[in-house]
Amino acid sequence: MIERSDIKDFEVNSGSSQTAALSVRLRRITLSGSGDMDDYAVAESPWYSARDFIKGVHIAEGITSIGTNAFFGCNNIDYVYFEGTRQQWDDLIIKSGNDPLKNAVIYFPVEITVDTSDTDMAIGGIAQFKVEAEGKDLQYQWQYANNGSWYNIFRATDNELNYEVEEDFDEYEVRCIITDAFGNQVISSPARVNLVEAKLYSVLLDNGTLLFGRTAESALTNGASGSVKDITGETTEGTVFAEFDSSSSVPWQNCKSSITSIEFNGEFVYMVNNMNGWFKGCTNLKNVTIKDGCSVIGDECF
DSSP states (O other): OOOOEEEEEEETTTTTTEEEEETTTEEEEEEEEEEEEEOOOOOOOOGGGGGTTEEEEOOEEEEEOOOTTTTTTTTTOOEEEEOHHHHHHHHHHOSSSSSSHHHHHEOOOOOEEOOOOOEEEOOTTTEEEOOEEEEESEEEEEEEEEETTEOTTTTTSSSSSEEEOOOOOOOEEEEEEOOOTSSSSOOOOOOEEEESSSEEEEETTTSSSEEEESHHHHHHHOOOOOEOOOOTTOSSSSSSOOOEESSSOTTTTTGGOOOEEEEOHHHHTTTOOOTTTTTTTOOOOOEEEEEOOOOOTTTOOO
């Protein structure tokens, strides 16, 4: 029977360069130190009597092999946390009799895979920052910098941060602190908003589809394929794009009857302050596609 003290220590290397600690409260074995573990006969590991109790195994970065039958019979292990890199884990020798380790989910210290970056946005638009990371049970906390100090943003606890841009927001930086289940933390790179005019590009295809984008290239990649027709209704050999300000008359004013389909995407909507009346008079409009991230259409758009 396992003793009911919270921590039970074991020696797992005859040279005493490693130790193991079993936490009753956390139901895990922690292997510390460096080098190779000793091998064991079947059902002879120091913690074999607690085999049904152990759910997690933490392994130090310096350990280079797991001894034979070290985790024989520990069939309730569902995860392994390795403090080193993926390459070090691949190099770690796991000897026979340790199938529970090989079948468990492997976790590493939290690592950022997609860092935050600056974004261009107009005043009144929605700035979006995003960070992606790998790790177990990740928690996120966004912060903003003011006068050299960082402050938590209330309820900003997802991997995305969205907020409406005001006039002085280009003076602030944001970042995200990410914490994993094992207490490891990483911090994303600081990022800021670059204030720009609320301009975008439009493309009318000859099949009647109207597309948008923040650049000429993204207008086409964000929507359907087809030959390009310019906003005056004339078919062209090349690609014709129209840049316009959201407060001006819409460029497709004279060819609204040709528009049968509109594709919105989150990229362009964040650049626009006011879409009232943009598509009124499009009498042949049959389909409207609203993609993820599109949140500012407006009640008077159609």
